Amino acid sequence: MTSLHIEPATPADVPMILQLIRELAEFERLLDEVTATEAQLHEHLFGPKPKAEVIMGRLPGGEVAGFALYFHNFSTFLAKPGIYLEDLYVRQQYRGRGYGEQLLRRLAGIAIERNCGRLEWSVLDWNQRAIDFYKSLGAVPMNEWTIYRVTGSALQKLGNGG
Secondary structure: OOOOEEEEOOHHHHHHHHHHHHHHHHHOOOHHHOOOOHHHHHHHHHOOOOOOEEEEEEOOOOOEEEEEEEEEEEEOOOOEEEEEEEEEEEOHHHOOOOHHHHHHHHHHHHHHHOOOOEEEEOOOOOOHHHHHHHHHOOOOOOOOOOOOOOOHHHHHHHHOOO
């Protein structure tokens, strides 16, 4: 198994990050929902108040095999920060080589370095390959929780008091 060189993304990686997000969205059958731009990613990843972070997984020679985009959350029960993994993606041609596990292990290491109490993420219920992979690493599903989301006009209505 080839070991990935895993490092924090730099502003020069923004075009590749957007490409990887689009590839992931296509895999998840959600490409029509991607409205992200390079400018938005640059602002929110590398601007004065970054909202998220990215680690890039590169092969020898520099080719990008995958990435993980994450941000901090907070557990009131633990009184500790956590890391929420928004996206973990390994490009189609590099799957099955252990690169996803390498990215996830590095992210777990970051969580430990930062004294986080949790590393969490969501997975689509039809993605059995990912579910099996995560369970093999010791992850447990939080089946008793349902994710809720407010977006678009519903967010505007809620935020504007009406």
